[in-house]
Amino acid sequence: MKYRSVFEIIGPVMIGPSSSHTAGAARIGLVARQLFLSQPDHVTFRLYGSFAKTYQGHGTDVALLGGILGFDTSDQRLTNAFTEAEDADLTYEFIEENEVSRHPNTVKIEMKKADKEMSLVGISIGGGKVEITELNGFELGLSGNHPAILVVHHDRYGAIASVASVLAEKKINIGHMEVSRKEEGKEALMVIEVDQNVYESTLEEISKLEHITQVTKVHE
Structure with missing residues (x-):
């Protein structure tokens, strides 16, 4: 059974419009930030499937960037992530990939800071729930919903x-x-x-x- 309660079906308290494209994206970005242990100087978001097709209209770009900045799904600053990134001297780029991924809501995040680099692949599976499927080339199944x-x-x-x-x-x-x-x-x-x-x-x-x-x- 994927969901244990009605609250998981509804999803987390969040800045809209979509639990999959916004809340899930923000959570993936936040997990990436936690794993990197600091704010990167530059981040590349490689978007696949529906993320690539609708990321601007559904706020996926804002959510991913906000997560990298350390903002949770309910943080009001998410809506101003572009401005917040500029103030934090964080540069970024969004790349729409044509490659077919195993899940339609997939993003690969590549972070750099001086000589430190890290990459991860995350998918948004609905209701604000996510899974990190790859970290620096290692395959894994990290939900990001538990410590x-x-x-x-x-x-x-x-x-x-x-x-x-x-x-x-x-x-x-x-x-x-x-x-x-x-x-x-x-x-x-x-x-x-x-x-x-x-x-x-x-x-x-x-x-x-x-x-x-x-x-x-x-x-x-």
């Missing part, structure tokens, strides 16, 4: 168990977990959705574990 921990690590025996052990010690329940790797024995990515927010001290403890190279969290 989550992303752990980049060396693909070694015991790495996953050590992270799970820390979470169990802190009494943090894992709702969903998956691991993606590009090549056996190389770099891998853990995506762990949890039932409650995770303190920075816990993230720091995880980051000190053997084989762990980077730890990031996504807020609900």
